[in-house]
Amino acid sequence: xxxxxxxxxxxxxxxxxxxxxxxxxxxxxxxxxxxxxxxxxxxxxxxxxxxxxxxxxxxxxxxxxxxxxxxxxxxxxxxxxxxxxxxxxxxxxxxxxxxxxxxxxxxxxxxxxxxxxxxxxxxxxxxxxxxxxxxxxxxxxxxxxxxxxxxxxxxxxxxxxxxxxxxxxxxxxxxxxxxxxxxxxxxxxxxxxxxxxxxxxxxxxxxxxxxxxxxxxxxxxxxxxxxxxxxxxxxxxxxxxxxxxxxxxxxxxxxxxxxxxxxxxxxxxxxxxxxxxxxxxxxxx
Numbered sequence: 001x002x003x004x005x006x007x008x009x010x011x012x013x014x015x016x017x018x019x020x021x022x023x024x025x026x027x028x029x030x031x032x033x034x035x036x037x038x039x040x041x042x043x044x045x046x047x048x049x050x051x052x053x054x055x056x057x058x059x060x061x062x063x064x065x066x067x068x069x070x071x072x073x074x075x076x077x078x079x080x081x082x083x084x085x086x087x088x089x090x091x092x093x094x095x096x097x098x099x100x101x102x103x104x105x106x107x108x109x110x111x112x113x114x115x116x117x118x119x120x121x122x123x124x125x126x127x128x129x130x131x132x133x134x135x136x137x138x139x140x141x142x143x144x145x146x147x148x149x150x151x152x153x154x155x156x157x158x159x160x161x162x163x164x165x166x167x168x169x170x171x172x173x174x175x176x177x178x179x180x181x182x183x184x185x186x187x188x189x190x191x192x193x194x195x196x197x198x199x200x201x202x203x204x205x206x207x208x209x210x211x212x213x214x215x216x217x218x219x220x221x222x223x224x225x226x227x228x229x230x231x232x233x234x235x236x237x238x239x240x241x242x243x244x245x246x247x248x249x250x251x252x253x254x255x256x257x258x259x260x261x262x263x264x265x266x267x268x269x270x271x272x273x274x275x276x277x278x279x280x281x282x283x284x285x
Contacts, residue, residue, distance in 0.1 A: 049140065056143040060093070063215070064151065078220045083158045084247055089215040090152035091239040095178025096211050097144035103183050105135035109190035119282050128277060129270075132190070159247055170242050170256045177259035178238045182207060184262075184269035185233070191269070194276035206233055214239065234262050 043049065067089060071082040100107060112118040112135060121131045161167060185206050214235035218226050230236040237258045245255040 052140045053143050056140055057147065060144045060147045063089070063093075064147075067215075077216070080217050080220065083155045084243070085216055086151055087155040087159065087243055087247070088217050088239045090148045090155060091174055091178050091243070092211050092215045092235065093144065093148040094152065094175060095180075095182045095238065096207060097141050097148055098179045099182040099186055101138055101141040101145055103133060103186055104138040104141075105132045106183070106186040106190050108136050109186075110193045113193050116282070118280070122277075122280075129273065161246060162248065166253065166256050167246050170246055170259075173257070173259040174238060174242050174246075177262045180266050181234060181238050181262050184266045185210075187269045187273050191272045191276040194280050210235060217243070219244075234265050237261050 064086075067085060068082065070077070071085070076082075077085065105112075106129075109118075109132060112121070112132065117135070118132075121128060121135070124131060156171075189206075210229070210233050213221070213225070214229060218229045218236045218240045221229075226236065229240075241255045241258040244250045245252065
Protein backbone atom coordinates (compact mmCIF):
# COMPACT_ATOMS: atom_id res chain seq x y z
CA UNK A 1 0.00 0.00 0.00
CA UNK A 2 2.87 2.35 0.87
CA UNK A 3 4.55 1.58 -2.47
CA UNK A 4 1.33 2.33 -4.35
CA UNK A 5 0.88 5.65 -2.53
CA UNK A 6 4.43 6.59 -3.37
CA UNK A 7 4.23 5.54 -7.04
CA UNK A 8 1.03 7.52 -7.60
CA UNK A 9 2.87 10.73 -6.75
CA UNK A 10 6.20 9.96 -8.45
CA UNK A 11 5.24 11.09 -11.94
CA UNK A 12 3.85 14.42 -10.67
CA UNK A 13 7.17 15.13 -8.96
CA UNK A 14 9.07 14.31 -12.13
CA UNK A 15 7.10 16.82 -14.19
CA UNK A 16 7.31 19.56 -11.57
CA UNK A 17 11.05 19.14 -11.10
CA UNK A 18 11.69 18.99 -14.82
CA UNK A 19 10.46 22.56 -15.16
CA UNK A 20 12.67 23.92 -12.39
CA UNK A 21 16.10 22.28 -12.91
CA UNK A 22 18.43 20.53 -15.35
CA UNK A 23 18.57 16.80 -16.04
CA UNK A 24 21.33 15.93 -13.55
CA UNK A 25 19.84 17.99 -10.75
CA UNK A 26 16.45 16.59 -11.66
CA UNK A 27 17.64 13.04 -10.94
CA UNK A 28 18.93 13.96 -7.51
CA UNK A 29 15.89 16.03 -6.58
CA UNK A 30 13.60 13.32 -7.86
CA UNK A 31 15.34 10.73 -5.68
CA UNK A 32 15.36 12.80 -2.48
CA UNK A 33 11.79 13.98 -2.94
CA UNK A 34 10.81 10.36 -3.49
CA UNK A 35 12.43 9.45 -0.17
CA UNK A 36 10.53 12.30 1.49
CA UNK A 37 7.23 11.04 0.09
CA UNK A 38 7.96 7.50 1.13
CA UNK A 39 8.83 8.68 4.63
CA UNK A 40 5.52 10.53 4.95
CA UNK A 41 3.67 7.38 3.87
CA UNK A 42 5.46 5.31 6.51
CA UNK A 43 4.63 7.84 9.22
CA UNK A 44 0.96 6.96 8.75
CA UNK A 45 1.86 3.84 10.79
CA UNK A 46 4.16 5.50 13.30
CA UNK A 47 3.86 2.96 16.12
CA UNK A 48 4.70 0.10 13.76
CA UNK A 49 7.73 2.01 12.49
CA UNK A 50 9.03 2.72 16.01
CA UNK A 51 8.70 -0.92 17.08
CA UNK A 52 10.48 -2.12 13.93
CA UNK A 53 13.23 0.46 14.45
CA UNK A 54 13.83 -0.70 18.04
CA UNK A 55 13.84 -4.37 17.03
CA UNK A 56 16.60 -3.66 14.50
CA UNK A 57 18.72 -2.20 17.30
CA UNK A 58 18.48 -5.42 19.33
CA UNK A 59 19.17 -7.61 16.27
CA UNK A 60 22.30 -5.66 15.33
CA UNK A 61 23.75 -5.63 18.85
CA UNK A 62 23.27 -9.38 19.14
CA UNK A 63 25.96 -9.70 16.43
CA UNK A 64 28.13 -7.24 18.33
CA UNK A 65 27.88 -9.15 21.62
CA UNK A 66 28.75 -12.43 19.89
CA UNK A 67 32.09 -10.93 18.84
CA UNK A 68 32.73 -9.55 22.33
CA UNK A 69 31.97 -12.98 23.80
CA UNK A 70 34.48 -14.63 21.46
CA UNK A 71 37.25 -12.28 22.53
CA UNK A 72 36.40 -12.59 26.21
CA UNK A 73 36.99 -16.32 25.74
CA UNK A 74 40.04 -16.36 23.42
CA UNK A 75 41.67 -12.91 23.74
CA UNK A 76 42.53 -12.62 20.03
CA UNK A 77 41.89 -14.45 16.76
CA UNK A 78 45.08 -15.24 14.82
CA UNK A 79 46.72 -12.02 16.00
CA UNK A 80 43.72 -9.74 15.46
CA UNK A 81 42.44 -7.81 18.49
CA UNK A 82 38.81 -7.15 19.31
CA UNK A 83 38.87 -3.59 17.93
CA UNK A 84 40.53 -4.69 14.68
CA UNK A 85 37.76 -7.25 14.17
CA UNK A 86 35.10 -4.69 15.11
CA UNK A 87 36.56 -2.40 12.46
CA UNK A 88 35.99 -5.12 9.85
CA UNK A 89 32.56 -5.75 11.32
CA UNK A 90 31.49 -2.09 11.15
CA UNK A 91 32.69 -1.57 7.57
CA UNK A 92 30.80 -4.58 6.22
CA UNK A 93 27.62 -3.75 8.11
CA UNK A 94 27.84 -0.09 7.08
CA UNK A 95 27.77 -1.00 3.38
CA UNK A 96 25.03 -3.59 3.83
CA UNK A 97 22.82 -1.33 5.98
CA UNK A 98 23.27 1.61 3.61
CA UNK A 99 22.06 -0.46 0.67
CA UNK A 100 19.22 -2.02 2.64
CA UNK A 101 18.05 1.51 3.46
CA UNK A 102 18.57 3.46 0.24
CA UNK A 103 18.66 0.69 -2.39
CA UNK A 104 15.68 -1.28 -1.13
CA UNK A 105 14.03 -0.99 -4.54
CA UNK A 106 16.87 -3.03 -6.06
CA UNK A 107 16.87 -5.42 -3.11
CA UNK A 108 13.15 -6.11 -3.59
CA UNK A 109 13.21 -5.97 -7.37
CA UNK A 110 11.44 -9.33 -7.68
CA UNK A 111 8.28 -7.70 -6.25
CA UNK A 112 8.26 -5.22 -9.13
CA UNK A 113 8.46 -8.09 -11.61
CA UNK A 114 5.83 -10.27 -9.92
CA UNK A 115 3.30 -7.44 -9.50
CA UNK A 116 3.86 -6.15 -13.03
CA UNK A 117 4.95 -2.72 -11.75
CA UNK A 118 8.20 -2.89 -13.69
CA UNK A 119 6.18 -2.53 -16.90
CA UNK A 120 5.02 0.88 -15.74
CA UNK A 121 8.59 1.98 -15.04
CA UNK A 122 9.59 1.03 -18.57
CA UNK A 123 6.96 3.39 -20.00
CA UNK A 124 8.34 6.43 -18.21
CA UNK A 125 11.01 8.60 -19.91
CA UNK A 126 13.45 8.21 -17.02
CA UNK A 127 16.43 5.99 -16.32
CA UNK A 128 15.17 2.59 -15.22
CA UNK A 129 17.69 2.08 -12.43
CA UNK A 130 16.86 5.45 -10.87
CA UNK A 131 13.17 4.56 -10.88
CA UNK A 132 13.90 1.17 -9.32
CA UNK A 133 15.92 2.88 -6.58
CA UNK A 134 13.04 5.28 -5.95
CA UNK A 135 10.46 2.49 -5.79
CA UNK A 136 11.27 1.48 -2.21
CA UNK A 137 12.98 2.90 0.86
CA UNK A 138 13.45 1.28 4.27
CA UNK A 139 14.22 3.89 6.99
CA UNK A 140 13.94 1.19 9.66
CA UNK A 141 17.41 0.02 8.62
CA UNK A 142 18.83 3.46 9.43
CA UNK A 143 19.17 2.18 12.99
CA UNK A 144 21.68 -0.46 11.79
CA UNK A 145 23.49 2.14 9.70
CA UNK A 146 23.91 4.46 12.69
CA UNK A 147 25.02 1.62 14.96
CA UNK A 148 27.68 0.50 12.47
CA UNK A 149 29.01 4.08 12.38
CA UNK A 150 29.13 4.18 16.19
CA UNK A 151 31.10 0.91 16.32
CA UNK A 152 33.38 2.21 13.54
CA UNK A 153 34.20 5.34 15.56
CA UNK A 154 34.75 3.35 18.77
CA UNK A 155 37.12 1.00 16.93
CA UNK A 156 39.12 3.81 15.33
CA UNK A 157 39.51 5.64 18.64
CA UNK A 158 40.74 2.54 20.48
CA UNK A 159 43.16 1.43 17.75
CA UNK A 160 45.34 4.55 18.10
CA UNK A 161 45.97 4.74 14.34
CA UNK A 162 48.76 7.07 13.22
CA UNK A 163 46.75 9.10 10.75
CA UNK A 164 48.11 10.56 7.53
CA UNK A 165 46.57 11.64 4.24
CA UNK A 166 46.73 8.13 2.82
CA UNK A 167 44.93 6.58 5.78
CA UNK A 168 42.18 9.21 5.65
CA UNK A 169 41.79 8.50 1.93
CA UNK A 170 41.84 4.76 2.65
CA UNK A 171 38.97 5.10 5.13
CA UNK A 172 36.90 7.05 2.59
CA UNK A 173 37.57 4.42 -0.07
CA UNK A 174 36.66 1.61 2.33
CA UNK A 175 33.26 3.06 3.23
CA UNK A 176 32.42 4.01 -0.35
CA UNK A 177 33.46 0.69 -1.85
CA UNK A 178 31.55 -1.29 0.80
CA UNK A 179 28.36 0.41 -0.38
CA UNK A 180 29.14 -0.22 -4.05
CA UNK A 181 29.97 -3.90 -3.53
CA UNK A 182 26.69 -4.62 -1.77
CA UNK A 183 24.81 -2.54 -4.33
CA UNK A 184 26.42 -4.60 -7.08
CA UNK A 185 25.33 -7.85 -5.41
CA UNK A 186 21.78 -6.50 -5.08
CA UNK A 187 21.89 -5.49 -8.75
CA UNK A 188 23.11 -8.91 -9.90
CA UNK A 189 20.33 -10.57 -7.89
CA UNK A 190 17.85 -8.16 -9.50
CA UNK A 191 19.21 -9.10 -12.93
CA UNK A 192 18.68 -12.76 -12.04
CA UNK A 193 14.96 -11.94 -11.67
CA UNK A 194 14.71 -11.20 -15.40
CA UNK A 195 15.29 -14.88 -16.05
CA UNK A 196 13.76 -16.63 -13.02
CA UNK A 197 11.45 -13.92 -11.51
CA UNK A 198 12.51 -14.79 -7.94
CA UNK A 199 16.01 -13.63 -6.99
CA UNK A 200 15.86 -13.21 -3.21
CA UNK A 201 17.55 -16.47 -2.25
CA UNK A 202 20.50 -16.02 -4.62
CA UNK A 203 20.95 -12.55 -3.15
CA UNK A 204 20.80 -13.85 0.43
CA UNK A 205 23.49 -16.41 -0.35
CA UNK A 206 26.07 -13.70 -1.08
CA UNK A 207 24.87 -10.90 1.22
CA UNK A 208 23.53 -12.46 4.42
CA UNK A 209 25.89 -15.42 4.16
CA UNK A 210 28.85 -13.45 2.87
CA UNK A 211 28.64 -10.61 5.34
CA UNK A 212 28.80 -12.96 8.32
CA UNK A 213 32.07 -14.33 6.97
CA UNK A 214 33.46 -10.95 5.92
CA UNK A 215 32.71 -9.26 9.24
CA UNK A 216 35.85 -11.06 10.43
CA UNK A 217 39.30 -10.54 8.81
CA UNK A 218 39.33 -13.05 5.94
CA UNK A 219 42.97 -13.81 6.76
CA UNK A 220 41.78 -16.04 9.62
CA UNK A 221 40.19 -18.45 7.13
CA UNK A 222 41.75 -21.01 4.80
CA UNK A 223 43.28 -20.04 1.46
CA UNK A 224 40.21 -21.07 -0.54
CA UNK A 225 37.99 -18.66 1.39
CA UNK A 226 40.54 -15.86 1.05
CA UNK A 227 40.67 -16.28 -2.73
CA UNK A 228 36.86 -16.46 -2.97
CA UNK A 229 36.33 -13.26 -0.96
CA UNK A 230 39.04 -11.48 -2.94
CA UNK A 231 38.28 -12.37 -6.56
CA UNK A 232 34.68 -13.69 -6.64
CA UNK A 233 32.88 -11.61 -4.00
CA UNK A 234 35.43 -8.87 -3.24
CA UNK A 235 34.71 -8.26 0.43
CA UNK A 236 38.43 -8.61 1.11
CA UNK A 237 39.16 -5.62 -1.13
CA UNK A 238 36.67 -3.60 0.89
CA UNK A 239 37.77 -4.30 4.45
CA UNK A 240 40.60 -6.81 4.93
CA UNK A 241 43.44 -5.55 2.71
CA UNK A 242 42.91 -1.78 3.20
CA UNK A 243 42.39 -2.26 6.93
CA UNK A 244 45.75 -4.05 7.17
CA UNK A 245 47.26 -0.81 5.88
CA UNK A 246 45.21 1.39 8.22
CA UNK A 247 46.10 -0.50 11.39
CA UNK A 248 49.80 -0.66 10.47
CA UNK A 249 50.17 -4.36 9.67
CA UNK A 250 51.60 -3.43 6.24
CA UNK A 251 53.11 -0.32 4.62
CA UNK A 252 52.24 -1.42 1.08
CA UNK A 253 50.27 1.44 -0.55
CA UNK A 254 48.64 -1.06 -2.91
CA UNK A 255 46.62 -2.27 0.08
CA UNK A 256 45.46 1.30 0.68
CA UNK A 257 44.03 1.56 -2.85
CA UNK A 258 42.66 -2.01 -2.98
CA UNK A 259 39.04 -0.76 -2.77
CA UNK A 260 39.46 0.86 -6.20
CA UNK A 261 39.62 -2.60 -7.77
CA UNK A 262 35.97 -3.16 -6.84
CA UNK A 263 35.14 -1.11 -9.96
CA UNK A 264 35.75 -4.33 -11.89
CA UNK A 265 32.83 -5.79 -9.97
CA UNK A 266 30.52 -2.77 -10.14
CA UNK A 267 30.69 -2.15 -13.91
CA UNK A 268 29.87 -5.75 -14.94
CA UNK A 269 26.86 -5.75 -12.58
CA UNK A 270 25.51 -2.62 -14.31
CA UNK A 271 26.06 -4.20 -17.73
CA UNK A 272 24.31 -7.42 -16.67
CA UNK A 273 21.31 -5.43 -15.41
CA UNK A 274 21.16 -3.52 -18.69
CA UNK A 275 21.33 -6.80 -20.59
CA UNK A 276 18.53 -8.21 -18.43
CA UNK A 277 16.24 -5.29 -19.31
CA UNK A 278 16.63 -6.14 -22.99
CA UNK A 279 15.71 -9.78 -22.27
CA UNK A 280 12.73 -8.86 -20.09
CA UNK A 281 9.32 -10.21 -21.01
CA UNK A 282 6.25 -8.74 -19.31
CA UNK A 283 4.69 -10.76 -16.50
CA UNK A 284 2.45 -10.25 -13.48
CA UNK A 285 -0.94 -8.59 -13.44
